[in-house]
Amino acid sequence: MLRPSIGGRSCKKKESNPMDEQEARSILSMYRAGEPALDDARVEEALRKVEADPDVAEWWDEEQELDRIIASKLATTRVPAGLKARVTPTVEARSPIVRSSWSRGVMLAAACIVALAAFFSSWRGPFRPAASMADYRDEMVSFVK
16 A cells, blocks of 8 residues: 655555554553544554453553542542642742843943954954065965964
8 A cells, every 4th residue: 555655755554563562551551541542543453452462451450540549539639729829930920130230331341342352363464465476485484483
């Protein structure tokens, strides 16, 4: 069976390997029992693995029991009063960053000093092109000395 083309090439449907126990457990650990599998073939295959493999079935039963225990505990737990207000940050609670009036001037002066230092460190005086090959040679030798 051909799948739609990807990048101009048609792709054959990749044959899947049979699902192993670890992969079935991984898929089922994210699945909620009783909810539709949303036509997910991997979930359906993992559920078939539960029916076929007694070890996976035993693990799945234990997993479901643990989920039921946790759900019942959560259902009987009361939400503390004011929890939402304590965990949701408010804009007024944050203190604004206070900067002194002179810090902007200091930062601007430092930026100007860096820019001038970069400019003057790259400047080697007036540019004078070499008039002859001898002048060029002398200029290059002066860099080596």
